[in-house]
Every structure is written in C-alpha cells, then in structure tokens.
Amino acid sequence: MTSKSFSPDFAPDFSKAGGLIPAIAQDAESGEVLMLAYMNEEAWKKTLESGEAHYWSRSRKSLWHKGGTSGHVQKVKSIRLDCDSDALLLGIKQIGGAACHEGYQSCFFRELRDGAVNICSPHVFNPEEVYK
DSSP states (O other), X not given: OOGGGSOTTOOOOTTSGGGOEEEEEEETXXXXXXXXXXXXXXXXXXXXXXXXXXXXXXXXXXXXXXTTTTSOOEEEEEEEEOTTSOOEEEEEEEGGGOOSTTSBSSSOOEEEETTEEEEOSOBOOOHHHHHO
16 A cells, blocks of 8 residues: 555545544454554655554654564555544554554453453563563
8 A cells, every 4th residue: 555545635634633633453354443543644644655554652752653663563455534534444454463562462452341351352472572
C-alpha cells in the first residue's frame, strides 16, 4: 500500500481534536480488534508511504513506527475513514502475532464477563526479553 493507492480527497481531517485522530488496528483476516492508537498528519503520511502503520505516541510525543523495536510491524491492507473524517480503521496483517507491547496478540486482552476478569488473548512474547 502506498500513497499512490489513494485519492487526494481520502484524507482524515486533522484540524479536529488538536491534530490527533484515533486509529483502530483490526486484523484484516479475523476482524479482531488489536489496538487503538492515534495518528497525526505525519504518521498518516508515513503510513501511506511505507505501507506499515505509524502512529503518534502521546506519552513520548514523537512519531512511532509500530514494531520498529520489536519487529512486530503492522502491514496495512486497507484503511477506512469514518463519516466525519476524524477516525480511522486500519485492516492490518500483524507480523509476529502480537500487537500489544505487553506481549499479547491484542491490546484488549482483559475481559470482564459475569463479574470476573479473564485474559482473552494469547500471550505471544515476553516484553522483558524484547524491549531490554
């Protein structure tokens, strides 16, 4: 996926919400929601240019190439833009099987069901080994 794949009128409106918009990463094959992050215009452009997900890290206040450290990159297969042009849904292929920095397949690995908290996503890697 490259920026040549998109029409110029297919672009988020970064003037809303201080220049950051939510971007949901969803497994392109299974439909499982893997994570939520934020994009600014720079992250959007890098994502289109590279075909891999880039986000804006609110805690580090810097551009973040998903998987740049761990190798667990997200190959972008499709992008959906909501009706207000202020939220994105990325259909991705998750390399390495884990989207979560804690080593789980999905960042949404905890589930409250019937009054009990359960782990509902496989643990793929040990973050202490990966992020030394």
